[in-house]
Amino acid sequence: MTKPEPQQLDPGTPLAHAWRNMPDVRGHFGPYGGRFVAETLMAPLDELADAYETARNDPAFMAALDKDLADYVGRPTPIYHAERLSKKAGGAQIWFKREDLNHTGAHKINNTIGQALLAARMGKTRIIAETGAGQHGVATATVAARLGLECVVFMGSEDMRRQATNVYRMRLLGAEVRPVESGSKTLKDAMNEALRDWVAHVDDTFYIIGTVAGPHPYPAMVRDFQAVIGRESRRQMLERLDRLPDALVACVGGGSNAIGMFYPFLDDEQVHIYGVEAGGDGLATGRHAAPLSAGRSGVLHGNRTYLMQDDNGQISGTHSVSAGLDYPGVGPEHSWLKDIGRAHYVDITDTEALEAFHECTRIEGIMPALESAHAVAYAKKLAATMRPDQVVLVNMSGRGDKDMSSVAEAAGESL
Amino acid sequence: MSRLANRLGDLRAQGRTALIPYVTAGDPAPDATVGFMHALVEAGADVLEVGVPFSDPMADGPVIQGACERALAAGTSLSGVLDMVTEFRQRDNETPIVLMGYLNPIDRLGLDVFAQRASKAGVDGVLIVDMTAEEAPDVAPTLQSAGLDAVCLIAPTTGDERIGKICANAGGFIYYVSFKGVTGSASLDVSSLAASIDRIRAKTELPVAVGFGVSTPDNAADVSRVADAVVVGSALVRQIAEHGADRDATQSALRDTLSAMRRAIDEQDNTKGEARRA
Numbered sequence: 001m002t003k004p005e006p007q008q009l010d011p012g013t014p015l016a017h018a019w020r021n022m023p024d025v026r027g028h029f030g031p032y033g034g035r036f037v038a039e040t041l042m043a044p045l046d047e048l049a050d051a052y053e054t055a056r057n058d059p060a061f062m063a064a065l066d067k068d069l070a071d072y073v074g075r076p077t078p079i080y081h082a083e084r085l086s087k088k089a090g091g092a093q094i095w096f097k098r099e100d101l102n103h104t105g106a107h108k109i110n111n112t113i114g115q116a117l118l119a120a121r122m123g124k125t126r127i128i129a130e131t132g133a134g135q136h137g138v139a140t141a142t143v144a145a146r147l148g149l150e151c152v153v154f155m156g157s158e159d160m161r162r163q164a165t166n167v168y169r170m171r172l173l174g175a176e177v178r179p180v181e182s183g184s185k186t187l188k189d190a191m192n193e194a195l196r197d198w199v200a201h202v203d204d205t206f207y208i209i210g211t212v213a214g215p216h217p218y219p220a221m222v223r224d225f226q227a228v229i230g231r232e233s234r235r236q237m238l239e240r241l242d243r244l245p246d247a248l249v250a251c252v253g254g255g256s257n258a259i260g261m262f263y264p265f266l267d268d269e270q271v272h273i274y275g276v277e278a279g280g281d282g283l284a285t286g287r288h289a290a291p292l293s294a295g296r297s298g299v300l301h302g303n304r305t306y307l308m309q310d311d312n313g314q315i316s317g318t319h320s321v322s323a324g325l326d327y328p329g330v331g332p333e334h335s336w337l338k339d340i341g342r343a344h345y346v347d348i349t350d351t352e353a354l355e356a357f358h359e360c361t362r363i364e365g366i367m368p369a370l371e372s373a374h375a376v377a378y379a380k381k382l383a384a385t386m387r388p389d390q391v392v393l394v395n396m397s398g399r400g401d402k403d404m405s406s407v408a409e410a411a412g413e414s415l
Numbered sequence: 416m417s418r419l420a421n422r423l424g425d426l427r428a429q430g431r432t433a434l435i436p437y438v439t440a441g442d443p444a445p446d447a448t449v450g451f452m453h454a455l456v457e458a459g460a461d462v463l464e465v466g467v468p469f470s471d472p473m474a475d476g477p478v479i480q481g482a483c484e485r486a487l488a489a490g491t492s493l494s495g496v497l498d499m500v501t502e503f504r505q506r507d508n509e510t511p512i513v514l515m516g517y518l519n520p521i522d523r524l525g526l527d528v529f530a531q532r533a534s535k536a537g538v539d540g541v542l543i544v545d546m547t548a549e550e551a552p553d554v555a556p557t558l559q560s561a562g563l564d565a566v567c568l569i570a571p572t573t574g575d576e577r578i579g580k581i582c583a584n585a586g587g588f589i590y591y592v593s594f595k596g597v598t599g600s601a602s603l604d605v606s607s608l609a610a611s612i613d614r615i616r617a618k619t620e621l622p623v624a625v626g627f628g629v630s631t632p633d634n635a636a637d638v639s640r641v642a643d644a645v646v647v648g649s650a651l652v653r654q655i656a657e658h659g660a661d662r663d664a665t666q667s668a669l670r671d672t673l674s675a676m677r678r679a680i681d682e683q684d685n686t687k688g689e690a691r692r693a
Contacts, residue, residue, distance in 0.1 A: 039547070298523065
């Protein structure tokens with residue numbers, strides 16, 4: 001296996017920082033990442049890493065991906081100046097990268113398109129995926145339907161209750177949604193179950209992981225597929241404003257939309273980077289999903305990273321109003337960016353996220369996913385501390401239609 | 416030579432297949448485990464495999480997941496598991512013990528501290544399911560310097576070159592995962608098993624144990640035709656789950672289940688021995 005080369009960058013992008021060469025050949029981002037799995041998965045992961053390495057260097061594969069991103073996903077997505085929100089914040093100008101306008105309503109499909117093309121190229125006939133909020137499950141079921149692949153999505157039974165509409169969408173798309181009853185019945189348990197299924201069906205099955213976590217090569221591969229967000233954003237900012245943003249803000253659960261936005265800007269050291277974790281009821285209560293803000297290094301789901309865990313090394317239960325952020329780990333590249341200080345990680349509580357959801361909906365006519373509402377909430381706080389000639393670019397990672405029942409429940413209403 | 420190597424070496428010299436039962440420590444409660452361990456030895460265990468419960472046991476099927484959940488709900492910790500081993504050793508200083516678990520609880524405690532404490536408690540070998548030689552070249556040496564064997568997994572998907580690499584670091588025995596899947600599922604195919612074990616024996620002198628699909632005495636006898644040791648896990652853990660809080664009923668169910676496996680294996684070993692003598 002050869003060392004991954006940096007992605008193709010837009011002209012003018014400065015090169016050659018250490019972070020461009022991450023991960024190393026075994027998938028390490030500094031001390032994080034790697035491949036911690038049962039022996040049965042080592043060979044399939046090698047096979048995947050090799051297939052991905054070949055595909056990404058194959059112009060025909062990349063051309064097929066670009067074509068799908070344009071014609072099927074609807075890329076490029078626009079950037080949008082949220083003028084009224086900016087005025088309310090009373091500081092910097094807030095812009096949104098409109099990933100909510102992608103087909104299926106979130107950034108997730110950037111990655112599932114790429115992995116599904118890879119699966120087909122590898123001759124796999126069955127796709128599995130884990131999902132929390134259901135956005136990755138829907139994005140996976142969508143590409144499986146399009147390519148005629150069998151699709152099984154693992155979803156915690158608690159999340160199925162919270163995201164019933166997405167469960168129905170997946171079924172309409174022909175996927176089997178398999179409820180996961182083990183552990184906390186949320187995203188982490190769905191991932192355990194998908195890994196178990198993969199071990200048992202490695203010959204014909206491709207596991208499409210939805211975030212930048214998991215064993216190598218997933219964190220790097222998913223980042224590469226999502227980096228289209230940051231590449232477009234960088235180019236669009238230069239075209240529209242003839243400058244780069246002063247700050248980037250994105251929500252972080254596993255962290256795929258965030259790393260996709262951040263990665264192409266890592267060399268632009270004047271651009272401040274903020275990842276927003278789910279503060280739940282507040283970090284002090286322990287009821288949150290903010291491993292970077294309040295966790296410790298450990299090993300889960302095939303990689304070393306910051307985790308929510310107790311003193312005995314057992315993974316802690318998490319809480320967030322947003323199912324997509326309700327995960328005790330985080331992509332290993334975020335752990336590393338935190339340690340080296342290139343990105344800053346902050347948290348936003350359930351209440352703050354819900355407030356931002358309502359405000360953004362009412363004054364911008366854009367209904368953010370509850371995940372993305374965390375980023376909007378922090379962007380508003382951040383913008384208030386900045387000058388009006390400065391720019392904060394928020395990744396509007398998904399739309400909020402799926403969250404109607406959670407929002408209504410929080411407001412004490414029923415639909 | 417370690418207690419584990421001694422025991423397995425003796426059995427091999429006698430043409431006997433080792434029987435290795437697995438239970439999850441702390442299932443259904445921390446004070447039950449030591450009694451279960453003694454009962455299993457009385458029923459014919461040659462080596463005991465003790466599972467350290469983890470919240471996210473991704474290589475285990477529903478039976479052992481359930482055991483982990485019960486054990487954790489009852490307050491079991493890695494330190495608690497080491498205390499159980501210490502207590503077991505007060506009455507049994509002969510039967511080798513292998514701890515099997517996932518990396519994170521050990522990582523939390525610290526590998527060095529864990530190795531020292533495990534050795535002092537009377538543990539003989541350690542199998543970390545989600546640990547690979549690539550990720551931690553220091554794990555095997557650290558365990559070895561504390562007098563512990565680093566037991567390693569080999570799977571049907573493991574290539575020959577990698578088998579060699581794994582065996583170079585391994586101690587005690589090689590744990591061969593009999594099929595692609597999680598613990599407690601499917602059943603196994605003995606002819607393909609024989610070929611796989613030959614591939615491993617081409618690379619190492621270490622005994623080869625087979626686990627992940629042995630649920631009946633017939634399975635155990637089949638495996639004993641080709642392997643040096645048979646690991647029985649989910650079939651026992653299922654007994655613990657079924658009998659719940661009734662400690663005595665659980666112990667006798669564990670004894671019955673394991674004795675039946677023991678008899679089937681011994682019969683097979685005797686047949687094999689007679690065939691060899693004839």
